Every structure is written in C-alpha cells, then in structure tokens.
Amino acid sequence: MAETIHVGHAEEHGHHDHHEMSFLEKYVFPLDHKMIAMQYMFTGMFMALIGGFFAYAFRMQLAFPGMDVPFWGVVTPADYNALVTSHGSVMIFWVAMPVLIAAFGNYLIPLMIGADDMVFPKINRLSYQIFLISAIIIIASFFVEGGAFGGAWTAYPPLSTKAQYSLTPIGSTMWITAVALEFVAFLLGGINFITTAMNSRAPGMKMWDIPMVVWMIVIASILFMLSVGPLLAGGIMMIFDQQLGTAFFDPDRGGDPILWQHLFWFFGHPEVYVVLLPAVGIVAEVMTVFSRKKLFAYKTVLYTAIGTGVLSFTVWAHHQFIAGIDPRMANVFTVTTLLISVPIAEMMFVYIATLYGGKITLTTPMLWALAFVFEFLIGGITGIFLGASGNDIYMHDTYFVLAHFHYTFYPIAIIGTYAGFTFWFPKMFGKMMNDGLGKLHFWLTIIPFNLIFLPLFVLGASGQHRRIYDYTNFPELAQPWQQDLRQLATISLVVMLGAQVIFFYNVIKSWMSGPPAGKNPWNSGTLEWTATSPPPHGNWPEGLPTCYRGPYEYSHPDHDKDYWPQNEPA
Amino acid sequence: MSVGSYQSSRMRLVAEERGEPRVVSNGVLGMVLFVMTEIMLFAGMISAFSIVRASSAIWPPPNQPRLPFEETAINTLALFVSGALLILAQRRFAESRRAARAPLVGSIVLGAFFVLFQGWEWASMLAQGLTLTSSTLGSFFYLIVGTHALHAIAAIWLLFRTWRRLERGWLHASQLATAAVLWYFVVGAWPLIYWRVYL
Ligand code: HEM
Numbered sequence: 001m002a003e004t005i006h007v008g009h010a011e012e013h014g015h016h017d018h019h020e021m022s023f024l025e026k027y028v029f030p031l032d033h034k035m036i037a038m039q040y041m042f043t044g045m046f047m048a049l050i051g052g053f054f055a056y057a058f059r060m061q062l063a064f065p066g067m068d069v070p071f072w073g074v075v076t077p078a079d080y081n082a083l084v085t086s087h088g089s090v091m092i093f094w095v096a097m098p099v100l101i102a103a104f105g106n107y108l109i110p111l112m113i114g115a116d117d118m119v120f121p122k123i124n125r126l127s128y129q130i131f132l133i134s135a136i137i138i139i140a141s142f143f144v145e146g147g148a149f150g151g152a153w154t155a156y157p158p159l160s161t162k163a164q165y166s167l168t169p170i171g172s173t174m175w176i177t178a179v180a181l182e183f184v185a186f187l188l189g190g191i192n193f194i195t196t197a198m199n200s201r202a203p204g205m206k207m208w209d210i211p212m213v214v215w216m217i218v219i220a221s222i223l224f225m226l227s228v229g230p231l232l233a234g235g236i237m238m239i240f241d242q243q244l245g246t247a248f249f250d251p252d253r254g255g256d257p258i259l260w261q262h263l264f265w266f267f268g269h270p271e272v273y274v275v276l277l278p279a280v281g282i283v284a285e286v287m288t289v290f291s292r293k294k295l296f297a298y299k300t301v302l303y304t305a306i307g308t309g310v311l312s313f314t315v316w317a318h319h320q321f322i323a324g325i326d327p328r329m330a331n332v333f334t335v336t337t338l339l340i341s342v343p344i345a346e347m348m349f350v351y352i353a354t355l356y357g358g359k360i361t362l363t364t365p366m367l368w369a370l371a372f373v374f375e376f377l378i379g380g381i382t383g384i385f386l387g388a389s390g391n392d393i394y395m396h397d398t399y400f401v402l403a404h405f406h407y408t409f410y411p412i413a414i415i416g417t418y419a420g421f422t423f424w425f426p427k428m429f430g431k432m433m434n435d436g437l438g439k440l441h442f443w444l445t446i447i448p449f450n451l452i453f454l455p456l457f458v459l460g461a462s463g464q465h466r467r468i469y470d471y472t473n474f475p476e477l478a479q480p481w482q483q484d485l486r487q488l489a490t491i492s493l494v495v496m497l498g499a500q501v502i503f504f505y506n507v508i509k510s511w512m513s514g515p516p517a518g519k520n521p522w523n524s525g526t527l528e529w530t531a532t533s534p535p536p537h538g539n540w541p542e543g544l545p546t547c548y549r550g551p552y553e554y555s556h557p558d559h560d561k562d563y564w565p566q567n568e569p570a
Numbered sequence: 571m572s573v574g575s576y577q578s579s580r581m582r583l584v585a586e587e588r589g590e591p592r593v594v595s596n597g598v599l600g601m602v603l604f605v606m607t608e609i610m611l612f613a614g615m616i617s618a619f620s621i622v623r624a625s626s627a628i629w630p631p632p633n634q635p636r637l638p639f640e641e642t643a644i645n646t647l648a649l650f651v652s653g654a655l656l657i658l659a660q661r662r663f664a665e666s667r668r669a670a671r672a673p674l675v676g677s678i679v680l681g682a683f684f685v686l687f688q689g690w691e692w693a694s695m696l697a698q699g700l701t702l703t704s705s706t707l708g709s710f711f712y713l714i715v716g717t718h719a720l721h722a723i724a725a726i727w728l729l730f731r732t733w734r735r736l737e738r739g740w741l742h743a744s745q746l747a748t749a750a751v752l753w754y755f756v757v758g759a760w761p762l763i764y765w766r767v768y769l
C-alpha cells in the first residue's frame with residue numbers, strides 16, 4: 001500500500017481551477033464549503049420558522065380549544081397530529097442536524113484546521129442537494145391526499161404502517177422517505193467531515209491542537225454513522241410494509257412492532273448526542289474567547305465526549321420502559337442511563353472551571369453560551385428523574401418528558417446555534433452584529449422560553465398526557481389552573497416567535513451596514529480568524545497557514561498579547 | 571487540477587512531520603467510513619431477522635420452501651475466490667501495473683457470476699412460492715439478500731471503472747484500494763448472511 005500516498009486526484013479537486021465562476025456555480029450549485037454551509041444554515045433557519053409555526057398552530061389549539069387560529073384556521077384532530085409530528089421531525093432532522101452539524105461543520109472544519117476546502121467537494125454538494133429534496137418532500141406532504149403523517153416523529157407501527165389507522169396513505173410514506181433521504185445526505189456530509197479533519201490539517205496541527213468544536217463535530221459524525229444504519233434498515237422495512245404489503249412490523253402476520261422501537265431508539269438516543277456534541281463544542285469556543293482562558297482539561301473533555309458516545313449506544317431502551325420490555329432489562333438500562341449523566345455533568349463542570357477566574361466579557365455570543373449551560377442543566381437533571389425506570393412508569397408520555405427534552409433540545413438547537421452564529425457572524429459576513437439588538441433578542445428569547453416550558457413540567461407532573469388534542473374532554477386535566485398554565489405557555493411562545501424578527505432584522509441590517517469586522521474582532525487564537533472576513537474561495541489564497549500551538553493560548557504568561565494565534569511562529 | 575497534487579504533497583508533509591510513514595488516502599478513508607455505516611445497516615437487518623425468527627413458533631413458516639443452501643455454497647465459493655483475486659491484483663499492482671490486469675478482470679467476472687447466479691436463484695425461489703409478501707421469511711430473504719446484491723452491483727461497477735482506468739494507465743493505487751474496500755465488504759458480509767439467513 002505504499003503507493004496510497006498518491007492522493008488528491010484531479011477528479012476530486014477539479015473545481016480549484018481558478019476561473020471566474022458563474023452565478024449558478026457560485027450560489028446555486030457551489031462546491032465551496034462556505035457557500036454550502038450557508039445553504040445549510042439558511043435552509044435550516046427557514047425550516048426552523050416552519051417548525052415554529054407548526055408549534056404555534058397546535059399550541060393555540062391547546063390553549064384555546066376550537067379557536068380559529070390566525071394564519072391556520074381551525075385545527076382539526078388530524079391537523080393536530082400532523083402538526084405535532086411534523087414539528088418534531090422538522091426541528092430535529094431539518095433544523096438541529098443541518099444547522100449544528102452540516103452548516104457549522106462545513107463552515108468551520110476547513111477554516112479551523114487550515115485547509116482550503118473539504119476533501120470531497122462534489123460529495124459535499126450532493127449532500128446538500130439530497131438534503132434539500134428531503135426538505136421539499138416533508139413540506140409537500142402537507143398538500144397530498146390525506147395530508148401529512150400524524151403518527152409522531154417516532155412513527156411507531158402499526159399506526160405508521162397501516163393506512164387504515166393513520167389515514168395518511170401517501171403522507172406516511174413521504175415522511176419516512178424524507179427522513180431516509182436526509183440520513184443519506186448526512187452520511188455523505190459525515191464522510192467528508194471526518195476525512196477532512198483527519199487528512200487535511202495544517203502542517204504542525206497535531207491531534208491536541210485541533211479546536212474542540214472540530215473534534216465534537218467529528219465525534220458526532222462518527223456516532224451518527226454508527227447509529228443510523230439500523231434505522232435506515234427499519235425505514236426500508238417500513239416503506240415495504242406501507243407500500244409493498246410486507247409484514248415486518250405486523251404481529252398478525254409474523255412480524256414484530258416492538259422491533260421498530262428498538263431500531264428507532266438505537267438511533268434515536270445516540271442522535272441526541274449527535275446534536276449535543278457540536279453545541280458543546282461551539283460553546284467551548286465562545287467561552288474560552290470571552291473568558292480569556294484556556295479550555296479547562298482539553299483532553300479530558302475529548303475523552304469524555306468519546307466515552308459519552310460509546311455509552312450512548314447502551315441506553316436506548318430507556319424510551320421503552322413501558323413498552324413491555326423485560327423488567328430485568330429495564331434495570332440494566334436504568335443503570336446505563338444514570339451512568340451517562342456523569343460525563344455530561346463533567347462537561348458542565350469543565351465549562352464552569354473554564355469560566356472560573358477568567359476575564360469575562362458579556363457579549364451577545366457569551367450570553368448565549370452561558371444560557372446554554374444554565375438551561376441544559378435543567379434538561380439534564382430532569383433526565384435523571386426519568387431514567388429511573390420506577391419513576392418513568394408514571395412520567396412516561398407526559399408533558400414532564402416533553403419539557404425535559406425541550407430543555408435539552410432547545411439549548412442545543414436554538415441557543416447553541418445562536419451562540420455560534422453570533423460568534424462567527426463577523427467571519428461569515430465581514431461585519432459586526434449590533435450588540436444591543438443582539439442582547440434584546442437574547443432576553444426576549446430566553447425569558448419566554450422558560451415561561452413556555454417550566455409550566456409544562458408542572459402540568460406533566462399533574463398527569464397531563466402528551467399527544468392529546470383537546471384536554472377539555474378530560475375533566476381532571478381541564479382544571480382552570482391547568483388551562484391557565486397552558487395559556488401562559490402559548491402566549492410566551494407567541495412572544496418568543498415574535499422576538500425572532502429582531503434577530504433577522506439584526507442580521508440583515510448588520511450585513512448591509514454593520515461596521516467592518518476585520519480579520520479577528522474577538523482576538524481569538526484559532527486559525528479561522530487569520531483569514532480575511534469573509535474568507536475568499538480557497539480561504540488563504542496567499543498560502544495556507546502552518547500551526548505552531550494549541551487553540552486556546554489565552555493570557556499566556558510568556559506572551560505579550562493576551563492571545564497567541566495558532567499560526568504565529570514561536 | 572494543480573491544486574490536487576498540491577494537496578497531496580501537503581498531506582504527505584503533515585504525515586512526515588508527525589513521523590508517520592504513510593497516511594490513509596482520502597478515498598480509502600472515506601470508503602472505510604461508508605462501509606462502517608453499511609456494516610451497521612446489515613447488522614440492523616440481520617438482527618431484526620434473528621429476533622423475528624427466534625420469536626416465531628414454527629420455523630420456517632408453513633408452505634414455504636427451504637432456502638437453497640447447497641447451491642449457494644458454490645456461489646459463496648465464487649465470491650471468495652473473487653475477493654482473493656482482488657487481493658492478488660492489489661499486491662501485483664504495487665510491483666507492475668500490467669500484472670494486475672488478469673486478477674482484476676477475474677475478480678470482476680466472478681463477482682458478476684455471483685450476482686447472476688443469485689438472480690437465477692431468486693427466479694427459482696419465486697417459482698416455488700417464496701415471494702416478498704408470502705411470509706416473514708420471504709420478506710427478510712429478499713430484503714437482506716437484495717440489499718447485499720445492490721451493494722455487490724455497485725461495487726462491481728466501481729471495480730469495472732477501476733479496470734478501465736488501469737487499461738488507460740490512469741489508475742492510482744489509492745483508487746484501486748478505495749474500490750477494493752467496498753468489494754471486501756461485500757465479500758466479507760456474505761458469510762454472515764449465509765450463516766444467519768440460509769442455514
Ligand atoms: C419553538 C418552540 C417550541 C415549542 C413551543 C414546542 C412545543 C412542543 C409541544 C407542545 C410538543 C408536543 C405536543 C404533543 O405531544 O401533544 C412538541 C413536540 C416535540 N418537539 Fe417541540 N417545541 C418547540 C421547539 C422545539 C425544538 C427546538 C425541538 C428540537 C430541536 C423540538 C422537538 C420536539 C420533538 C422531538 C417533539 C415530539 C414530537 C412527537 O411527539 O412526535 N421542539 N413541541
């Protein structure tokens with residue numbers, strides 16, 4: 001294999017001929033990693049608006065049952081199911097994944113390791129195209145006969161496989177097809193991320209010099225690729241059951257419906273770490289810069305992330321405590337679940353230790369990063385309650401679970417994204433964002449967020465079940481105080497959605513007329529800040545950087561400046 | 571195109587600096603990662619099958635033919651020989667490109683034989699009443715073996731392209747290795763399928 005050294009074939013790198021690119025080549029079918037990142041970023045944000053709108057429509061129904069919801073109309077039971085299902089699916093598969101992994105991964109990996117692009121630019125472009133098709137399919141499913149799939153984002157059979165139960169003969173298949181395509185897109189993306197991070201690093205960049213967010217995206221990609229296979233298999237089986245008349249999940253004809261739950265959650269639980277880890281990495285970058293300190297225990301964080309990844313494959317059945325699994329199995333999964341909270345707690349302590357004694361500046365990105373820690377902590381701690389199988393028998397499928405996972409997902413998908421986006425905005429667009437508007441947006445997002453979901457913990461603990469269209473049918477769940485809390489949550493949601501206008505205004509305004517950012521507005525040490533803002537095609541046309549030290553050399557005693565860029569010779 | 575070779579020289583530089591004698595090429599690493607996912611795909615399907623089979627009271631399901639494991643044993647052998655020929659091709663390629671031609675072609679031909687044989691086998695199973703919907707045995711059989719066959723076809727197509735490059739003198743060892751990784755996966759997954767599904 002001595003000859004394997006001859007790599008980088010003309011075919012893979014053909015795009016580097018520096019000819020003038022047409023509009024189509026540059027913006028519609030780009031090969032440049034930054035442009036693909038932007039496609040993912042803005043598609044993801046657009047999908048977030050759609051997912052948020054779905055939440056608005058079904059929350060209005062819960063707070064004011066039967067009302068004529070502005071911009072939607074009366075929410076019928078079928079509408080309700082379709083909205084909830086699509087909301088969950090969109091937020092996870094078309095928001096959290098594309099933004100945290102694909103957009104930040106594409107943007108940051110080459111820039112932070114000092115490469116001119118991804119190693120497989122054409123595969124990268126294909127990845128986005130498949131992703132876009134999947135997004136179009138999931139939206140289009142609202143307009144077919146029977147409407148969009150309403151069997152929840154977990155799609156348990158037989159509800160999801162039999163048209164006479166789901167009443168969405170076409171929508172169900174469109175849903176699973178869209179999900180499967182989205183997986184293929186991220187598979188292609190993951191191959192690119194890992195290969196690039198391993199093979200194209202700047203000369204001198206050793207394993208421990210790689211910025212934490214790059215590591216986290218790489219580990220997340222590996223987790224994704226190891227967990228997605230069984231669910232892809234399940235997805236194919238589901239499509240066969242729906243359309244070709246097989247009986248993989250049909251107990252009447254020899255199949256097994258619980259099988260799907262295993263295939264789904266074998267992926268589903270690692271998936272939460274797939275989206276968590278990039279957010280953890282983003283927050284680490286932001287925190288070190290704005291506390292002017294080295295990341296506390298770099299290697300320990302890395303090993304912990306790997307350990308978490310391994311453990312995450314052993315906890316999936318905690319979603320099935322009441323699905324009829326063997327009680328002895330439940331004990332095993334209780335123990336693994338409680339174990340996995342240890343590494344996560346450790347990461348939180350690492351953040352706190354990083355902050356400790358630092359020169360903290362509360363910029364907008366730093367506020368988001370701090371909020372991530374606070375809010376995620378609530379999600380993590382309530383997870384311990386639920387991991388205890390004895391307790392979960394009562395809590396399962398209540399709003400307590402729902403509030404729990406929103407306190408994990410929301411910090412990841414929304415807060416983590418805002419932390420990263422506001423932090424790298426100067427690099428991406430070459431302009432500074434308005435900090436005052438940024439902070440206003442921050443508070444008008446964070447306060448309503450808590451006012452949405454804290455009441456839902458209370459409602460859940462009082463027995464409010466999930467996936468119910470109208471609680472007035474259940475007298476013990478329709479007490480006035482409960483309805484008040486529902487309205488509080490819904491009104492807070494409307495406020496929070498409204499506050500996002502400030503964000504988009506700020507983005508557009510700053511992009512058009514913000515003050516120029518320069519190369520390194522935050523005095524950060526990592527390589528992306530040594531390129532011009534925004535970086536041109538090829539990132540460093542004057543020559544790729546060389547790396548001399550770790551990414552977080554802040555306030556180093558032997559150096560006159562309080563940061564020491566990775567590319568500066570000693 | 572010039573940047574392509576530039577990148578490769580840079581990669582070598584990184585590797586040398588770390589004192590590593592060689593580095594896995596982009597193509598091979600990418601393919602290994604892809605194969606990793608595929609291993610999990612097959613693991614998912616095969617364990618699903620094992621669970622359904624273990625929890626069925628009567629197996630095989632009534633009125634369903636037995637799978638032809640004797641004939642398939644021959645076919646398995648053909649696949650193994652194909653894999654071995656590819657190893658030989660890779661070895662020879664390192665010394666002389668021309669010497670790699672015969673084993674590469676042999677590998678492709680035997681691979682194609684494997685797929686065609688299987689097509690014939692499917693036809694006879696269908697004639698005996700084993701269809702996609704006739705039982706869970708049929709469903710899993712066509713699902714698992716069909717998915718494997720699709721991988722085999724893709725890998726053969728890749729090997730075929732590799733061979734064309736070899737004929738034109740454009741082939742890099744890493745390209746051969748990339749295609750080979752996929753074919754070794756197809757060959758390596760088969761005994762597991764044979765054991766879990768046929769026997
Ligand atoms: C915009 C603010 C959000 C609100 C008000 C909200 C509200 C809700 C509610 C009330 C439900 C369940 C309704 C029911 O089961 O009857 C739900 C389900 C869900 N949400 Fe959210 N959500 C929001 C954002 C997010 C985000 C950011 C994510 C993930 C990144 C997310 C992921 C999910 C998931 C996975 C489900 C479960 C869907 C299912 O049961 O199939 N949500 N959301």
Ligand SMILES: [Cu+2]
Pocket residue numbers: 268269315316318319
């Ligand atoms: Cu879980």
